[in-house]
Amino acid sequence: MKLKEIVSCIGAEILYGENLLDTVEIENAYASDLMSDVLAFAWPGTLLLTGLTNVQIVRTAQMMDIPAVVFVRGKRPQEEAVSLAKNVGMPLLVSSMSMYETCGLLYKAGLSPCIIPSREA
Amino acid sequence: MDSHYEVEFTVRGDDFLAAGEASNQIKETLIMLGVPSAISRRASVITYEAEMNLVIHSGGGTLRAVITPEKLTIQATDRGPGIPDLHLAMREGFSTAPDRVREMGFGAGMGLPNIKRNSDNLEIESEVGKGTTLTATILFHEGPGDRR
């Protein structure tokens, strides 16, 4: 799914990356407020949805080859997060809906989850 | 690839704005050297978790990466408080991170387990009051790249 379709699916506000909406292609999404979770489970190329707003969320996404981030509940990321995203060319979106509703709409639209590997006992 | 390539960065304690810069530089170095993406991704998890531990728990230290044709070695060294019970620290969910760190999305106690999962070999030497040295190795020719 093109990032552009994701924007219209959840009615997102585009904080940065207007010109990248047609080029970024996304198959999966991962939603979390824990960085280590993202590091453990998010697949490369995954869209990240989060309620966190600090610069580290963009840094984490950058480290994990996550192409774009959606901030939920209408939360706006901190200024440092936006400027880092601009530096690395990472689109940032804001959804005014809850995490659940935002994810639900994207799931319904066909965005797949990152499968959590079954855990050793 | 050159037979031996080494980069080292200073990581400041409690500097959450800069945290991750060293890891990102190492990532760029690996890409520049042509290291396969499956390996550089494992390296990213290790460096980033280790760097965050330097920032959060140690008061700062150094993050180093050594690349040879056989392996990548990532080393995080600090002269911080040390880890009293290493066995406990390795456990998923164990964390002594303060609330303000948790509010930033860190301190889930998954860092060391994440590092272990992505390493072919992991050694942690720690002495209370003296500091901690974490050495993680990824072998380039061992089985299929991504073991996650």
Ligand SMILES: Nc1ncnc2c1ncn2[C@@H]1O[C@H](COP(=O)(O)OP(=O)(O)O)[C@@H](O)[C@H]1O
């Ligand atoms: N470099 C370090 N210096 C001192 N203590 C550390 C260091 N790295 C890890 N620890 C200890 O080990 C615990 C577990 O680390 P980790 O698995 O990365 O979880 P987290 O960082 O989320 O707390 C930390 O909470 C801390 O008590």
Ligand SMILES: [Mg+2]
């Ligand atoms: Mg940690």
